[in-house]
Amino acid sequence: MSSFSAVRFMRLVSLAVAVSLVAACASAGPAKPSAAIGALYGQLDVASKGYETALQQSREGDLPASRATLVQSLDRLKVAATQCGNTPGCDSQRFFSTFDHLLRLKDGDFGGAQDLDGDVDPTQAALAVAGKTGAASLPQSQRSVTLLHGQKLSQLIAMNGPVKAALEMWLTQWRPQLMDAYVNYEYMRYQMWPSYEKADLPEALLFGIMAKESGGKVHAVSRAGAAGPLQFMYATGMRFGLVSDNGFDTRFDPAASARANAEYINEQLRIFNDNLEVTIAAYNAGEGRVRRIVGDDTSVSFYDPRIYNELSQETRDYVPAVLAAAWLFQHPDSYNLRFPKLDVVPGSITLQRPASLSELTVCLGSAGGMNDGWFRTLRNLNPRLDPQVSQPVGTALQVPKLLEQAYASRCVDGPWPILADDLHKAAIPVVAAPPVASPAKNRDVKNYKVRPGDTLISIVRKLHCSSVQEVAEMNDLGHRHLRIGQVLKVPVCR
Known part of the structure; x- marks a missing residue:
């Protein structure tokens, strides 16, 4: 079995365990002696240790042995979980907790090139090794090894009630925003991720903050005046170098905002002694307010009533929402979630005829399978441009590489650029306003x-x-x- 097949096999079997655990806990059956409960817990411990052994064997490169050990351990776990569901007094939550623990263990295979939670595209992996396409083409396996100053992010996320409730929201009511945020981020990743990587921060955290703040819309502005993909307030942005550049507010620049966000997060992590939840709360509620609430006890839990009850409902919801989005970014398959596979290699075009971003969106249509159109991506990658203003011939634009050929075939000649130009220049009727009396010359x-x-x-x-x-x-x-x-x-x- 190839390493790719083995990884896929292990991931699928892991998911089968999750399904069986849910089914087991929903069932009920005849009573068994209480001694049987101890035996079931013993089987659970043996299965858990076997799973850890399989992971270690995989990291050491012994995939056949890893596969055999994993199958045996998971079979034992499934049988014990099913029997627990039929045994009065058996704590099914204990099996859920074990699965959660095992899921965390497979967050990043640090001893090898593959990750058990990854779904590696061999072509993309080869390109990354050759250094041809930069950060945008890193295989999913490498991207799931997300650390916070050497600590696994998954071990820092408490899978408690608020986080689980946020997971449900992202998978249901907020699902469209989550999917849009993922697509938007993927096309901007080569601009945003390097700053986080350099700062030794997990990519999943960057995605979680962006998904909650703006959904990946670079030009988003809140009612309070926060702006950009990571929603910096004006004063905070100034403190981290997000200033006006020839009239352009650099809070709207994805690369600059990611750099500033990484600096801010690391600053607050130092202040709060790597307390991730409190740091995220500071990003939302303001570091001054959170410092006053936390005081000198930087190890205090965000959910401690002394902290939690002093924060606004917005911040109480914000922190678990960010963590849940980060968790789903790392473990989508474990939650029956499929992010789209995208060709995100960056590219550029040079305009051969005047056009605005809006006109390009019309003539590109659904090129590359983008049914929602390319307007958002073009805006995100070219944040300094007014989308309604026609750019002159010779203007260089950042676009996904897959659009280079589409532009040449659809937007240079033929009917589509003519249609786009016609729609863009359509005149909107102006209703004449009633005459207004001229102000008196000496009016105060x-x-x-x-x-x-x-x-x-x-x-x-x-x-x-x-x-x-x-x-x-x-x-x-x-x-x-x-x-x-x-x-x-x-x-x-x-």
Whole structure:
């Protein structure tokens, strides 16, 4: 049996155990002597030790012996689990806990090139070894070896009630967001993952934060003003170098935001002595607030009532949601979850005719099997560009490599770029506004400081005596947006 087949076999058998455990715990049967319970627990311990031996044999490269040991151990575990379900007094939760423990053990096969939870594409693995496609093509096995300063991430995630509830949410109501986040992340991975890898942080944590914060939408902005794929507040972003670059807010840059996020997480991990849950809480609630709540006891659990009850409901939900998304990123198959296999090798195109990102989205259509279209990916990979603004010939754009040929065949000549251009330039009827009386020449004015949430319309409504046009002309606003703190001239209304 090839190493790839062996890995797949072990993963599938592991999943079969999970299914059998659920079935066993749902069953009920005749009573047996209590001595039988001790024997079942003994069988559970033997099976668990055998599973660990099989893992070690796999890491040492002895795959035939590993396979034999694994089959024997899992058969023993399945039989004992079934008998436990039919034995009054037998604690079925003990079997669930054992399976959870075994699942954690197989998080990263550090002694070999394969991981028991991986599904390795030999072609992608060969490309990665040859160094041809960079971080984007790393095999899934290497990506599941996710460490936090040398510690397995899986051992730091408490599989408790809140995390399990968040797992259910990601697998049900939040599932569309999870899948979108995965696709978005995969295409940006070559830009974001290197900063986390350099900082000795687990990729799964990066994905978990991004999935919860923005779903991988680079231009996301919250009501509170947090921006970018990792939702930095303005002041925090400034502290970590996310500043304006020729008018572009670098919080929207995936590479820059990942670097800043890695620096922030490592800073807080040092402050909270590698307490991951508290660090994630600080990212959501603010490090100052969390420090005041935690005090000097940095080893305290996030779920300790002294901490948990002092945090907002948003933060109580946020921490387990991030951890659950990270866990699913590592172990999708164990939760009947299939992330799509994507060709994410990065590439670029040089425009041969003027086009906006919106026009390119139209002419590319569903190229490469992307049924949802390429608008989000094009925006994420080219965050500095306004998607509605036509870019000149010669502009270089970042795109997945699979789109290079699609662009040449669909977007340079033929009907699709003509259609895209026609749709993009369609005129929207403008309804003439009623004439507004010109302001009196000697009309008194006062200053108004723009507050969060203000718009020209809301400001005019407060005045009760002016119009949007009048205020815009008084301040030479044109089509520019208002800025918080901006001082406007407005008429004095009597």
